[in-house]
Amino acid sequence: MAEIIIDIEHLSKVYEMGEEQVFALRDVSLQIGNNEYVAIMGPSGSGKSTLMNMLGCLDTPTSGLYTFKGQNVRTMSDDDLAEIRNREIGFVFQTFNLLPRATALKNVELPLVYSGVSADKRRERAEAALDSVGLGDRKEHKPNELSGGQRQRVAIARALVTSPSIILADEPTGNLDTKTGQEIMAVFEQLWLHGKTVVLVTHEEDVARYARRIIRVRDGLVESDTVTT
Amino acid sequence: MIRSSEFAESFRIAVASLRANLLRSVLTTGGVVVGIFIVVLMGWLIRGLDSVWEQTISIIGRDMIYIDKWNWAGGRNWRLAESRKDVTLDQVMALADRMESPEYVIPMTRQWGGSISYGSKSLRTSIVGTDSDYGATPAGSILDGRFFTSVEDQQSSNVAVVGFGTAKTLFPDESAVGKTIKIRDIPYRVVGVIEKRGFLFMDFIDQQVFIPLRSFRAAFGFQGRSFSAAIKAGNERMLDVVRAEAVGTMRVIRNVPPHKEDDFAVNEMEAFDEQAKSIRFWIWVVGIGLTVLAFIVGSIGIMNIMFVSVTERTKEIGIRKALGARRSSILMQFLVESTFLCLFGALIAMPVAQIVVAAIHTIATSVYDFEAASAVSILIPLDLLGIAIFVSIIVGILAGIIPAFRASRLDPVEALRFE
Ligand SMILES: Nc1ncnc2c1ncn2[C@@H]1O[C@H](COP(=O)(O)OP(=O)(O)O)[C@@H](O)[C@H]1O
Numbered sequence A: 001m002a003e004i005i006i007d008i009e010h011l012s013k014v015y016e017m018g019e020e021q022v023f024a025l026r027d028v029s030l031q032i033g034n035n036e037y038v039a040i041m042g043p044s045g046s047g048k049s050t051l052m053n054m055l056g057c058l059d060t061p062t063s064g065l066y067t068f069k070g071q072n073v074r075t076m077s078d079d080d081l082a083e084i085r086n087r088e089i090g091f092v093f094q095t096f097n098l099l100p101r102a103t104a105l106k107n108v109e110l111p112l113v114y115s116g117v118s119a120d121k122r123r124e125r126a127e128a129a130l131d132s133v134g135l136g137d138r139k140e141h142k143p144n145e146l147s148g149g150q151r152q153r154v155a156i157a158r159a160l161v162t163s164p165s166i167i168l169a170d171e172p173t174g175n176l177d178t179k180t181g182q183e184i185m186a187v188f189e190q191l192w193l194h195g196k197t198v199v200l201v202t203h204e205e206d207v208a209r210y211a212r213r214i215i216r217v218r219d220g221l222v223e224s225d226t227v228t229t
Numbered sequence B: 001m002i003r004s005s006e007f008a009e010s011f012r013i014a015v016a017s018l019r020a021n022l023l024r025s026v027l028t029t030g031g032v033v034v035g036i037f038i039v040v041l042m043g044w045l046i047r048g049l050d051s052v053w054e055q056t057i058s059i060i061g062r063d064m065i066y067i068d069k070w071n072w073a074g075g076r077n078w079r080l081a082e083s084r085k086d087v088t089l090d091q092v093m094a095l096a097d098r099m100e101s102p103e104y105v106i107p108m109t110r111q112w113g114g115s116i117s118y119g120s121k122s123l124r125t126s127i128v129g130t131d132s133d134y135g136a137t138p139a140g141s142i143l144d145g146r147f148f149t150s151v152e153d154q155q156s157s158n159v160a161v162v163g164f165g166t167a168k169t170l171f172p173d174e175s176a177v178g179k180t181i182k183i184r185d186i187p188y189r190v191v192g193v194i195e196k197r198g199f200l201f202m203d204f205i206d207q208q209v210f211i212p213l214r215s216f217r218a219a220f221g222f223q224g225r226s227f228s229a230a231i232k233a234g235n236e237r238m239l240d241v242v243r244a245e246a247v248g249t250m251r252v253i254r255n256v257p258p259h260k261e262d263d264f265a266v267n268e269m270e271a272f273d274e275q276a277k278s279i280r281f282w283i284w285v286v287g288i289g290l291t292v293l294a295f296i297v298g299s300i301g302i303m304n305i306m307f308v309s310v311t312e313r314t315k316e317i318g319i320r321k322a323l324g325a326r327r328s329s330i331l332m333q334f335l336v337e338s339t340f341l342c343l344f345g346a347l348i349a350m351p352v353a354q355i356v357v358a359a360i361h362t363i364a365t366s367v368y369d370f371e372a373a374s375a376v377s378i379l380i381p382l383d384l385l386g387i388a389i390f391v392s393i394i395v396g397i398l399a400g401i402i403p404a405f406r407a408s409r410l411d412p413v414e415a416l417r418f419e
């Protein structure tokens, strides 16, 4: 395997719901290497999003070990986690999660604001990222002036702009029609071909098929982990 | 560490949010607007009072000492003063004779509420009997005509010098000089008008009418009357020397045994300073009270609106955190926003305050027709505006700290789920 980016061992996440304990993840162990293209599959409520939030350092596990590029994530402070998210991780969400009042360009610039990049450089890099997802002519548009597919491209550009180690996408085609979904999947394919590491969460077989490795989860457990060709 | 890119972003967000919620912002800054308004107005008022006061006192002269039966300052010493023997004219003249250090020692006595009239107009005011030296002091400086002379004093001439206020009342549209007024039904010829000196509670100074001592005796008599010695030291540095000499000499003249306290009062302009200080103090108390109240109301309003803002933007906070915003980034974002709101309030308040200040200034100068008013600026001093801005920044930070802190602690996953 190539350089290991993500290494989790015996990871569990428990939500306390009053008296009841909800095990969103139970004793999950897996590794993801550089330039892998992984789909995390499973029915609704199986723990996919929880796992992805964990991988993306948005959430911390109840127990277990998480090592990101050799760093122990569990002992990190909130600000350290923010720093990792900023530099190493690019998120793509099902509902796009763009800032509604900001233009495409400003949305894409946002992560760079938090890494202290100067305004000129920000603009330059955000424009390049938008160009790379084919939205060079929509830079000054606000999200509500863009189609769903275009919004998701903006979100992908935003995920790319910091040159992160890994792109995490949670149901990126969930809010798109089939054709647009395929176009978005083509973008991820391109990213992977250009050397990016992509982790994709989905409950659709059609979407998962794009990946080169499929991890199936059910009830917070890893059911299977297969490499496809 | 706060990055400049984040600070600029916070600023941009604050501006955008203000523009998006303009009406709401204007309404919530109401308390701050009032607070800043009061701060500026109060500051200006105190400044104005101070400079007018300084002018008033300096016209009369800080180097004046008044030896008198009565203490100017003290209500508490009233009974004590009452029990003192009157200061006689002979004692004052003896004092004038023996003292070496002062520029002038001027005898004075006063009839409170003496009636004077001109034609059909009449009024009651303080009639002062004094000698011609009074005209040589700054307090007797003449606007129009002249002070009476020592010859007129010797001859007990019926001549009067009127204060600025009295002249205005009796002769609103004409010159007072040369006119004949009646004091206790005795005709007096007005020979001069004294410059305006008083302001606010010192207004009474300008109502006085001055006549020669001998003529005063003819009009009112010296029986049962206490005199005072107005002593002009010459300059402020001489004050201590002159005071010591005056007290020492007066004790000898009035046969005060060494172990006894003075049986007379030594009055100085400082007694009036006390009065100015207390006015100043009350402006402060009222002003600070109102300001604090306004700022409390204002900060509650701003805090409230910031809580609303944090709630409205929970999702946005989640997004920003996912993209790498640290706690401090979010904290700063909302602190900048609340501070910006307060500054916006200050921005509204300052022109309003300036308009009110200009109006007060215009009205006050026309009512008082007083040169000292020119010492008060019609423009709000820049440092007061600086203080106002500083205060609004502090209030903004205080009002925003709790909502901003709450925003900074939001869990990114929860925040992202928020709709
Ligand atoms: N904040 C939470 N509080 C309580 N239970 C939660 C929370 N988040 C997720 N869960 C539960 O954890 C399980 C996994 O959720 P999730 O990871 O969102 O599933 P998926 O993304 O696969 O649909 C579900 O049973 C869900 O109800």
Ligand SMILES: [Mg+2]
Pocket: A048, A049, A050
């Ligand atoms: Mg999910």
